[in-house]
Amino acid sequence: MSEYDQPTPMRFALSRRQVVVGAACLAGAGIRATRSPAQTTPYRFRQGDFEITVLSDGHLVLPATIHGLDAPREEVHRLLQEAGLDPDQVKPATNPALIRTRSDLILLDTGSGANFQGTAGKLLDNLKAANIDPKSITKVVFTHAHPDHIWGTIGAGGALNFPNAAYYVSAAEWDFWMDPHLTTKLPEQMHVFVTGAQTNLAAVKDRVTMVKPGDDIVTGLSVLDSSGHTPGHISLVLAGSEGLLIPAGAITEPAVYFPHPEWQFAYDMDNGTAVANRKKLLDRAATDKMKMLGFHWPYPGLGLAERKGTGYQYVPAA
Numbered sequence: 001m002s003e004y005d006q007p008t009p010m011r012f013a014l015s016r017r018q019v020v021v022g023a024a025c026l027a028g029a030g031i032r033a034t035r036s037p038a039q040t041t042p043y044r045f046r047q048g049d050f051e052i053t054v055l056s057d058g059h060l061v062l063p064a065t066i067h068g069l070d071a072p073r074e075e076v077h078r079l080l081q082e083a084g085l086d087p088d089q090v091k092p093a094t095n096p097a098l099i100r101t102r103s104d105l106i107l108l109d110t111g112s113g114a115n116f117q118g119t120a121g122k123l124l125d126n127l128k129a130a131n132i133d134p135k136s137i138t139k140v141v142f143t144h145a146h147p148d149h150i151w152g153t154i155g156a157g158g159a160l161n162f163p164n165a166a167y168y169v170s171a172a173e174w175d176f177w178m179d180p181h182l183t184t185k186l187p188e189q190m191h192v193f194v195t196g197a198q199t200n201l202a203a204v205k206d207r208v209t210m211v212k213p214g215d216d217i218v219t220g221l222s223v224l225d226s227s228g229h230t231p232g233h234i235s236l237v238l239a240g241s242e243g244l245l246i247p248a249g250a251i252t253e254p255a256v257y258f259p260h261p262e263w264q265f266a267y268d269m270d271n272g273t274a275v276a277n278r279k280k281l282l283d284r285a286a287t288d289k290m291k292m293l294g295f296h297w298p299y300p301g302l303g304l305a306e307r308k309g310t311g312y313q314y315v316p317a318a
C-alpha cells in the first residue's frame with residue numbers, strides 16, 4: 001500500500017486514480033504541438049447589456065479515463081464515440097470569454113500560459129488576432145486556480161499579461177491554494193499544480209478582490225457557488241433575458257456529464273459536492289431555459305440543457 005492509499009486528513013480525498021491522471025496530464029506538459037492557426041474571427045453574441053466574445057486558448061490533451069471514474073467504461077466509451085470524439089483520448093477546448101460592459105472589459109480566466117500543455121496557451125495570440133489589446137482588459141475573474149484557468153496570468157519573467165486589470169477570485173479558492181503547507185497535504189504529482197497556482201495568484205495579490213457566492217463582479221454579473229471541482233470553485237451568471245450560466249470547471253465534457261451528471265470526474269477534488277453542484281446547475285439551466293457557456297465545451301461552447309431520461313442532453317446554441 002502506498003502512502004497515497006492512506007486516508008488523508010483533508011476535507012477532500014484525492015484518489016489514487018486522480019493522482020495517476022494528474023501525472024499523465026503533466027507528462028504531456030511541455031510538449032510543443034504544431035501551432036493551430038490564430039483564430040481571427042472569434043464568436044460574439046449579446047447577452048442583455050453585455051457583449052460576449054468567446055476566445056480560444058487552444059485545447060488540452062488528456063486520457064479519456066478522466067471521465068466517469070465510477071461509470072462502466074464501455075458506457076463512457078459509447079457516449080464519447082456518439083459525440084464523434086476519440087474514446088481513448090479527449091481534447092477538451094479551453095475557451096476564456098470576454099465580457100464587454102459600458103465601462104469594463106472583463107476576462108473570465110486567463111488560460112494555460114506557456115508552461116502547461118503545448119496545445120494550449122494561445123489566448124494572447126488569439127486576442128492579438130482579434131485586435132484586442134490585453135492592456136485594455138479592466139477586470140479578470142478566476143473561476144478556480146487550476147493550470148488551464150490561471151497559468152496564463154503571468155508571462156515570461158513573471159510579468160502580468162493583463163497589467164491594468166483588477167482580479168477577482170473566491171476567498172475559499174485563494175485560501176486553499178495559498179496555504180503555505182499545501183504541498184505537505186497533497187501527493188507529489190500534484191505539487192506542480194500548487195506551485196503554479198501560488199505563483200500566478202501571488203502575482204496579483206496587490207490587486208485582488210476576494211468574492212463569495214452571491215456577490216456581483218459588476219451589476220448583472222454574479223458569483224454562484226459551485227465548489228467541489230476545487231474547494232472555492234465559482235460559476236457565474238450573467239443577467240439578460242433568461243440569463244446566461246457560466247459553469248466553468250463544474251461541467252466539463254458535455255457528452256458525458258449532461259446525460260450523467262452523477263458520474264465522477266478525475267479532477268473534481270470533492271466528488272460528492274461536485275456532483276451535487278453539477279446537478280443543481282443543469283437543473284437550473286433546464287428549468288429556466290438559460291443558455292450556458294462552457295469553458296471546456298466544443299468552441300464556442302454555447303448551449304442549452306434539455307431534460308432527457310434521467311439526465312440531460314447538450315444542445316449547441318451557436
Ligand SMILES: [Zn+2]
Pocket residue numbers: 144146149229249267
Ligand atoms: Zn479545473
